[in-house]
Amino acid sequence: MPSFDVEVEFEIYCSKCGAGLCSNGSTKSIRNTNRLDMEPCEKCLEFAADMADGEARDELSGKIQELEDEIAELKNRLEV
Numbered sequence: 484m485p486s487f488d489v490e491v492e493f494e495i496y497c498s499k500c501g502a503g504l505c506s507n508g509s510t511k512s513i514r515n516t517n518r519l520d521m522e523p524c525e526k527c528l529e530f531a532a533d534m535a536d537g538e539a540r541d542e543l544s545g546k547i548q549e550l551e552d553e554i555a556e557l558k559n560r561l562e563v
């Protein structure tokens with residue numbers, strides 16, 4: 484089959500935060516197939532990790548509050 488080799492230059496941006504991701508990618512050509520491997524956006528990964536930390540902290544604060552309420556209730560029962 485006749486074919487042409489065409490070089491295409493393009494830029495890549497994170498669709499979520501808009502950060503430029505050109506340095507996060509690499510291209511390969513394997514058996515006439517072009518492949519682009521991308522690293523995830525570092526800003527979004529950090530943001531997701533911060534969100535997860537915050538959610539975990541909120542969840543623990545809620546559990547601590549529940550336990551403190553239970554302890555207060557048990558103390559009240561003992562004093563009655």
Ligand SMILES: [Zn+2]
Pocket residue numbers: 497498499500501502524525526527
């Ligand atoms: Zn991003």
